[in-house]
Amino acid sequence: MECFPSQFVLRARHSSQQSLVEGLNRVWAAAPSAHVCYEASVIIGVGIDLCRIERVRRSVDQLGDAWLSEVFTTKERRQYLGVADMGFAFARGFACKEACAKALGCGFSGGVQPRDICISDVGNCFHISLQGPAWTRLRRMAPPKHVPKFQIDVAIFGPYLSCTVIIEGVAI
Incomplete structure (x- = not known):
C-alpha cells in the first residue's frame, strides 16, 4: 500500500523552507520504497468506570455469595x-x-453480562478474557486482519477506584 501517489511533491510555504523541501523531494524521488505505509494499530473501543470501593464492600458483606x-x-x-x-x-x-x-460499546446490555468478562489478576498485571456475547461483540468490532489487545489502567483516588480499558486492534 502506498501512502502517497508517485507524483507527490512537497511545496514550501516560505522561502526559508525551500531548501529543506527540495532536499526531501530528492530523497522521496531516490527511494520510492520509503513511500510504503504499514497498517498501524487502531483503537476499537474505550471504556472508563469510577467505582466507590465502600459500596462494593457493602455489597460483598450484605449480599454475599x-x-x-x-x-x-x-x-x-x-x-x-x-x-x-x-x-x-x-x-x-x-x-x-x-x-x-x-x-x-454496549455496557451490560445487548446480552453481555458481567460473567461474560473475566478479569485475571496476576501480580499487578490484569488480563481480560471474554466469552459468549462479549466475545461475539468484540469479533464484530475488530477490523479485518487485526487482533484485539486490551490495555488496562487502574487508579485509586481516595474512596474511589477508576478503571480505564482500551481495546486496540493490532494489525497482523
Whole structure:
C-alpha cells in the first residue's frame, strides 16, 4: 500500500523552507520504497468506570455469595476470596468489568453480562478474557486482519477506584 501517489511533491510555504523541501523531494524521488505505509494499530473501543470501593464492600458483606456468583466467575471468586481486602479486590474486578463492557460499546446490555468478562489478576498485571456475547461483540468490532489487545489502567483516588480499558486492534 502506498501512502502517497508517485507524483507527490512537497511545496514550501516560505522561502526559508525551500531548501529543506527540495532536499526531501530528492530523497522521496531516490527511494520510492520509503513511500510504503504499514497498517498501524487502531483503537476499537474505550471504556472508563469510577467505582466507590465502600459500596462494593457493602455489597460483598450484605449480599454475599448470591451477588458474587451473579457478577463474578468461579475463577474470579476463588482468586479474590484469598486476599486480605476482599472488598477492594472485588471492587477492582467490578470496575474492570464495567470499563470493558463500556469499551465494547454496549455496557451490560445487548446480552453481555458481567460473567461474560473475566478479569485475571496476576501480580499487578490484569488480563481480560471474554466469552459468549462479549466475545461475539468484540469479533464484530475488530477490523479485518487485526487482533484485539486490551490495555488496562487502574487508579485509586481516595474512596474511589477508576478503571480505564482500551481495546486496540493490532494489525497482523
